[in-house]
Amino acid sequence: MDFxxxxxYVALGSYxxxxxxxxQQASAQIYQMYGMDFEVKWFPVFLAIAENEFETVSKIAxxxxxxxxxxxxxxxxxxKSGFVETQKGITDKRETLVKLTPKGQQMQLRMNELLExxxxxxxxxxxxxxxxxxRALMEYEQVILRKGLPERIKARLKTRERNKVKIIHxxxxxxxxxxxxxxxxxxxxxxxxxxxPLDMESLENPDTFYINKGGLVLLAEYQGxxxxxxxxxxxxxxxxxxxxxxxxxxxxxxxxxxxxxQAIIEEGKRLGLKRLYLExxxxxxxxxxxxxxxxxxxVKDFSSxxxxxxxxxxxxx
Amino acid sequence: MDFxxxxxYVALGSYxxxxxxxxQQASAQIYQMYGMDFEVKWFPVFLAIAENEFETVSKIAxxxxxxxxxxxxxxxxxxKSGFVETQKGITDKRETLVKLTPKGQQMQLRMNELLExxxxxxxxxxxxxxxxxxRALMEYEQVILRKGLPERIKARLKTRERNKVKIIHxxxxxxxxxxxxxxxxxxxxxxxxxxxPLDMESLENPDTFYINKGGLVLLAEYQGxxxxxxxxxxxxxxxxxxxxxxxxxxxxxxxxxxxxxQAIIEEGKRLGLKRLYLExxxxxxxxxxxxxxxxxxxVKDFSSxxxxxxxxxxxxx
DNA sequence: ATAATTTGCGTAAGTAATTACGTAAATTAA
DNA sequence: TTAATTTACGTAATTACTTACGCAAATTAT
Numbered sequence: 001m002d003f004x005x006x007x008x009y010v011a012l013g014s015y016x017x018x019x020x021x022x023x024q025q026a027s028a029q030i031y032q033m034y035g036m037d038f039e040v041k042w043f044p045v046f047l048a049i050a051e052n053e054f055e056t057v058s059k060i061a062x063x064x065x066x067x068x069x070x071x072x073x074x075x076x077x078x079x080k081s082g083f084v085e086t087q088k089g090i091t092d093k094r095e096t097l098v099k100l101t102p103k104g105q106q107m108q109l110r111m112n113e114l115l116e117x118x119x120x121x122x123x124x125x126x127x128x129x130x131x132x133x134x135r136a137l138m139e140y141e142q143v144i145l146r147k148g149l150p151e152r153i154k155a156r157l158k159t160r161e162r163n164k165v166k167i168i169h170x171x172x173x174x175x176x177x178x179x180x181x182x183x184x185x186x187x188x189x190x191x192x193x194x195x196x197p198l199d200m201e202s203l204e205n206p207d208t209f210y211i212n213k214g215g216l217v218l219l220a221e222y223q224g225x226x227x228x229x230x231x232x233x234x235x236x237x238x239x240x241x242x243x244x245x246x247x248x249x250x251x252x253x254x255x256x257x258x259x260x261x262q263a264i265i266e267e268g269k270r271l272g273l274k275r276l277y278l279e280x281x282x283x284x285x286x287x288x289x290x291x292x293x294x295x296x297x298x299v300k301d302f303s304s305x306x307x308x309x310x311x312x313x314x315x316x317x
Numbered sequence: 318m319d320f321x322x323x324x325x326y327v328a329l330g331s332y333x334x335x336x337x338x339x340x341q342q343a344s345a346q347i348y349q350m351y352g353m354d355f356e357v358k359w360f361p362v363f364l365a366i367a368e369n370e371f372e373t374v375s376k377i378a379x380x381x382x383x384x385x386x387x388x389x390x391x392x393x394x395x396x397k398s399g400f401v402e403t404q405k406g407i408t409d410k411r412e413t414l415v416k417l418t419p420k421g422q423q424m425q426l427r428m429n430e431l432l433e434x435x436x437x438x439x440x441x442x443x444x445x446x447x448x449x450x451x452r453a454l455m456e457y458e459q460v461i462l463r464k465g466l467p468e469r470i471k472a473r474l475k476t477r478e479r480n481k482v483k484i485i486h487x488x489x490x491x492x493x494x495x496x497x498x499x500x501x502x503x504x505x506x507x508x509x510x511x512x513x514p515l516d517m518e519s520l521e522n523p524d525t526f527y528i529n530k531g532g533l534v535l536l537a538e539y540q541g542x543x544x545x546x547x548x549x550x551x552x553x554x555x556x557x558x559x560x561x562x563x564x565x566x567x568x569x570x571x572x573x574x575x576x577x578x579q580a581i582i583e584e585g586k587r588l589g590l591k592r593l594y595l596e597x598x599x600x601x602x603x604x605x606x607x608x609x610x611x612x613x614x615x616v617k618d619f620s621s622x623x624x625x626x627x628x629x630x631x632x633x634x
Numbered sequence: 635a636t637a638a639t640t641t642g643c644g645t646a647a648g649t650a651a652t653t654a655c656g657t658a659a660a661t662t663a664a
Numbered sequence: 665t666t667a668a669t670t671t672a673c674g675t676a677a678t679t680a681c682t683t684a685c686g687c688a689a690a691t692t693a694t
Contacts, residue, residue, distance in 0.1 A: 009439035013340025023330025026466040117473040122326035136453035149343040156434040
């Protein structure tokens with residue numbers, strides 16, 4: 001059992017389960033001491049019925065926080081042992097109403113004695129503990145109910161994975177680079193628009209279209225795969241056009257677009273550019289948001305060789 | 318889930334188990350988020366192996382606090398999934414040594430990332446809680462390890478049951494009383510000694526032997542049954558002899574002898590007696606202890622009509 | 635050296651729950 | 665009113681363990 005001590009909070013869930021199981025074993029012993037021929041697992045169901053006669057299966061289930069199936073099975077068992085009896089609902093014929101039999105009421109009397117003693121015993125235990133376990137547990141429950149562990153860990157996972165993304169320059173001699181550049185961009189263009197002649201020219205020849213003209217193509221590499229692209233094409237002496245910004249649909253959500261955008265801006269500054277320009281489409285909301293986040297501002301009047309372009313933006317470096 | 322709030326400390330065990338289960342469900346989600354094709358239940362076993370290569374099944378079991386069977390099954394599953402491999406021990410051929418495969422080591426890397434993030438997340442949760450759940454749980458474990466719940470509750474159960482014992486006068490017209498008086502005393506006499514003529518006379522005729530002579534017979538009633546007897550027979554004007562002190566073997570441990578003894582002393586005082594006298598046998602240690610506890614002192618020289626009597630005691634009221 | 639006990643592990647069976655799924659009644663929407 | 669949805673419940677299958685038991689190797693006692 002050293003494990004839980006070593007792991008600490010990380011294994012808290014397992015630790016709680018184990019402690020709970022140990023306690024339940026103790027409960028079984030206690031029932032026996034009180035001469036009760038009664039299964040520990042019946043305890044919550046039994047008390048729910050004892051407290052409130054003619055409860056239905058699902059109400060009991062909700063009250064004690066178990067599945068209705070579990071309650072249904074236990075009611076059946078307890079019924080077989082003669083502690084409870086069931087009848088179908090009158091107003092709602094789907095319901096199964098459960099109540100104690102005389103034997104069950106007998107058991108309830110004994111149970112009350114046990115509970116009284118257990119109450120006292122637990123108070124004794126509580127007093128021996130410096131911290132109030134129950135309060136701590138209830139508080140913990142509230143905290144993870146407010147925001148669950150998966151939700152909490154999500155942000156950390158994202159930044160961790162994001163840090164694994166490397167931004168590299170497209171190498172025209174690398175076939176994998178050229179293939180990924182084509183694949184990723186064809187994917188989004190075909191999904192939302194139609195492939196235009198200029199798309200084909202640029203995607204097939206990144207070297208002559210971008211790099212040899214003084215521009216560049218950046219790729220995002222993640223887990224050995226190329227999962228994002230972006231390109232800069234010279235316009236004037238101190239301005240270039242950003243385009244072919246695409247992220248593999250399997251790698252969405254990691255913020256790869258933002259990483260590429262930031263890298264492009266860095267490259268622009270490094271090249272001594274004054275202005276970055278881009279054209280996009282108003283339907284591409286995530287893209288628009290990204291460009292805005294990066295600092296691009298909408299340009300009113302423009303003309304474009306691409307028929308899909310209905311928005312233009314620029315960023316002064 | 319209102320149940321646990323209503324029951325408080327009494328349902329602490331079940332509550333811990335439920336919370337633990339909820340946490341483990343969250344863990345399953347988290348593993349999926351990290352793209353790990355890994356079962357939650359493997360977690361402790363896997364970490365044990367990762368920490369210490371070539372662990373044996375039972376050492377892992379002890380470390381993580383589960384049965385060796387469980388570990389054995391999990392190792393088998395993990396082996397099938399390719400995360401670990403096993404080999405028989407060299408020095409001890411019964412042992413099964415377990416170590417990570419290359420695939421398992423790969424998983425360990427990812428696991429370490431997860432653990433790091435989980436660590437941070439749990440620290441976050443911990444900081445949101447006023448009380449330290451883990452510390453509270455560990456303290457609770459220590460407290461119930463020092464003295465378990467069944468042991469703690471035992472004393473309370475005993476006093477509760479003891480309070481249900483009623484001391485009544487034998488009613489010579491009540492056949493059940495007469496039968497119980499015979500049964501209980503024949504039981505112990507036959508077990509340790511031989512029934513003597515005086516026994517038969519007194520047990521068959523409690524009225525003429527005790528009551529009509531100014532003495533009395535007290536019975537202990539528990540749950541509708543007579544479970545203990547004791548009798549006073551006049552000796553002189555202000556002293557009587559205590560005898561036929563017996564407790565049903567099914568009702569031992571409730572302190573019924575003590576209750577009877579105390580009642581006898583009360584009766585003696587009520588009757589204005591100065592001295593109670595009794596004869597017993599040195600083999601009956603529990604009885605000797607009881608008489609001592611009640612205040613009786615050994616008498617040196619005496620003679621008795623019973624052959625089994627080798628100790629005599631008296632109590633001055 | 636032999637016998638008895640302990641230890642390590644695995645198979646089989648059992649347990650206390652669950653999820654998946656189906657049926658029928660009740661409720662709501664069209 | 666009919667259709668669609670929700671609710672209440674139960675059966676069957678699954679899960680994550682456990683205990684019971686047995687075998688064989690190792691250790692201890694005689």
